[in-house]
Amino acid sequence: MEQMQIKLDFNNMMAEFLGEKEGFTRQDIEAILPQINQAHQNMTEKRDTGMEWRNLPFNQQQVVEQILNTAADIRNRCDTFVVLGIGGSALGPLAVQTALNHWHYNELPPEKRGGPRFYVVDNVDPERVAALFDVIDLSRTVFNVISKSGSTSETMAQFMIIHKMLQDRLGDRYVHHIIATTDREKGNLIKIARHEGFTTFIIPGGVGGRYSELSPVGLLPAAVCGIDIKELLAGAAYMDKICRQGDVFSNPAYMFAVLQYLAMGRGKNISVMMPYADSLKYFADWYAQLWAESLGKRFDLNQREVFVGQTPVKALGTTDQHSQVQLYTEGPFDKVVTFLKVERYRQELAIPKIFADIPSIGFLGGHTMGELINAEQLATEYALLKAHRLNHTIILPEVNPFTVGQLIQLLEVATAFTGELLNINAFDQPGVEEGKNATYALLGRPGYEEKRQELADRPAKKQEYII
Numbered sequence: 424m425e426q427m428q429i430k431l432d433f434n435n436m437m438a439e440f441l442g443e444k445e446g447f448t449r450q451d452i453e454a455i456l457p458q459i460n461q462a463h464q465n466m467t468e469k470r471d472t473g474m475e476w477r478n479l480p481f482n483q484q485q486v487v488e489q490i491l492n493t494a495a496d497i498r499n500r501c502d503t504f505v506v507l508g509i510g511g512s513a514l515g516p517l518a519v520q521t522a523l524n525h526w527h528y529n530e531l532p533p534e535k536r537g538g539p540r541f542y543v544v545d546n547v548d549p550e551r552v553a554a555l556f557d558v559i560d561l562s563r564t565v566f567n568v569i570s571k572s573g574s575t576s577e578t579m580a581q582f583m584i585i586h587k588m589l590q591d592r593l594g595d596r597y598v599h600h601i602i603a604t605t606d607r608e609k610g611n612l613i614k615i616a617r618h619e620g621f622t623t624f625i626i627p628g629g630v631g632g633r634y635s636e637l638s639p640v641g642l643l644p645a646a647v648c649g650i651d652i653k654e655l656l657a658g659a660a661y662m663d664k665i666c667r668q669g670d671v672f673s674n675p676a677y678m679f680a681v682l683q684y685l686a687m688g689r690g691k692n693i694s695v696m697m698p699y700a701d702s703l704k705y706f707a708d709w710y711a712q713l714w715a716e717s718l719g720k721r722f723d724l725n726q727r728e729v730f731v732g733q734t735p736v737k738a739l740g741t742t743d744q745h746s747q748v749q750l751y752t753e754g755p756f757d758k759v760v761t762f763l764k765v766e767r768y769r770q771e772l773a774i775p776k777i778f779a780d781i782p783s784i785g786f787l788g789g790h791t792m793g794e795l796i797n798a799e800q801l802a803t804e805y806a807l808l809k810a811h812r813l814n815h816t817i818i819l820p821e822v823n824p825f826t827v828g829q830l831i832q833l834l835e836v837a838t839a840f841t842g843e844l845l846n847i848n849a850f851d852q853p854g855v856e857e858g859k860n861a862t863y864a865l866l867g868r869p870g871y872e873e874k875r876q877e878l879a880d881r882p883a884k885k886q887e888y889i890i
């Protein structure tokens with residue numbers, strides 16, 4: 424197990440390496456120990472009330488068996504599985520699937536794929552949704568509609584379209600083609616699911632969307648696609664135990680949080696996540712929601728206006744070395760870069776020893792692609808270090824269910840701990856309400872008449888400003 428432990432390397436955040444001006448010292452960390460200790464106490468106290476998501480790796484034996492049974496049934500009788508959801512109800516399933524299955528999973532022949540084709544529909548762009556219907560056979564597809572609140576307009580609109588299509592096409596059998604994953608009581612989805620008799624999985628209380636990947640939200644899609652969900656949970660449990668330690672110098676999640684917190688205090692308002700593995704590309708998307716919605720807050724817990732947060736930026740190594748790294752090394756000193764480094768790739772490709780007479784490319788021959796990508800990660804880290812840019816690296820020995828489970832738990836604990844340090848609520852998202860309400864009003868939802876009027880009364884746009 425220890426060989427599969429993921430680690431945080433924070434050397435390049437420290438003054439010893441980065442220089443006094445930008446780097447942090449042990450004294451900087453020790454100076455906020457009272458705050459760290461308080462945050463640790465809060466984390467411990469909130470485990471069972473407020474942060475129930477932390478217990479998901481430990482308390483789902485029964486539901487895991489139900490998920491495995493349902494997944495086996497789906498794998499038997501369908502060739503496509505579609506997640507309908509958005510935000511935390513879509514990004515985790517997508518990140519885990521792409522991390523742990525073949526990069527061209529959907530294009531593999533069925534016998535090599537071993538599970539149904541997998542799609543995540545996390546938008547209401549009509550072109551995209553309609554395009555899905557061109558490539559699937561409804562009678563061989565199961566739709567997993569996922570919504571914690573059970574009322575998100577985007578997800579419900581998708582669901583309504585598919586519900587009608589399935590009923591028209593399959594009559595009463597439509598019910599076997601929809602699985603609901605939602606809250607036990609809140610929202611409309613649970614009511615519809617119970618009334619119509621869909622197979623339903625519950626997202627437990629205290630597990631908000633962006634902290635729900637290890638609940639049935641992520642576990643069912645993963646199991647359907649043949650991913651070992653017990654290993655995923657075992658990895659998360661393993662990391663959770665490491666992240667219970669109060670000593671920040673032994674706890675990677677706390678150290679990640681403390682250094683980001685100190686960096687925010689010095690105006691580093693951007694958090695770049697840069698995996699050096701295509702398989703982890705969508706982890707940067709998942710992290711973007713986790714970090715942005717959890718920490719971007721106007722008020723602290725004492726209702727003081729604080730306007731805190733860090734803007735997450737997604738990058739991919741090596742691809743974005745040729746797009747964004749110029750900015751990271753020479754632009755404003757406003758970022759912390761988090762690399763995700765993979766020590767051993769599951770496939771290796773040798774670069775042939777050809778063109779030996781052209782030294783500027785011949786040197787590549789005899790190396791492997793794994794060596795090349797790792798060298799480039801190290802080189803980028805070094806370039807940032809030389810330019811005195813804060814960066815740290817999460818090292819995965821390999822991408823597998825155990826390490827991916829660890830990564831999820833590590834980043835969730837780190838985010839929640841940063842919230843504690845900032846003294847904010849990391850589990851709400853009041854800032855998205857205005858936009859949601861305005862949408863309801865524009866589309867005529869009852870009860871939103873005043874908002875509709877407010878929108879109608881807004882100053883008209885000036886034509887001269889549209890050019």
Ligand SMILES: O=P(O)(O)OC[C@H]1O[C@](O)(CO)[C@@H](O)[C@@H]1O
Pocket residue numbers: 509510511512569570571572573574575578632633716852855
């Ligand atoms: O799972 P739900 O309730 O449909 O919400 C989807 C997403 O919408 C949000 O509530 C933001 O609008 C996210 O926090 C959440 O992950």
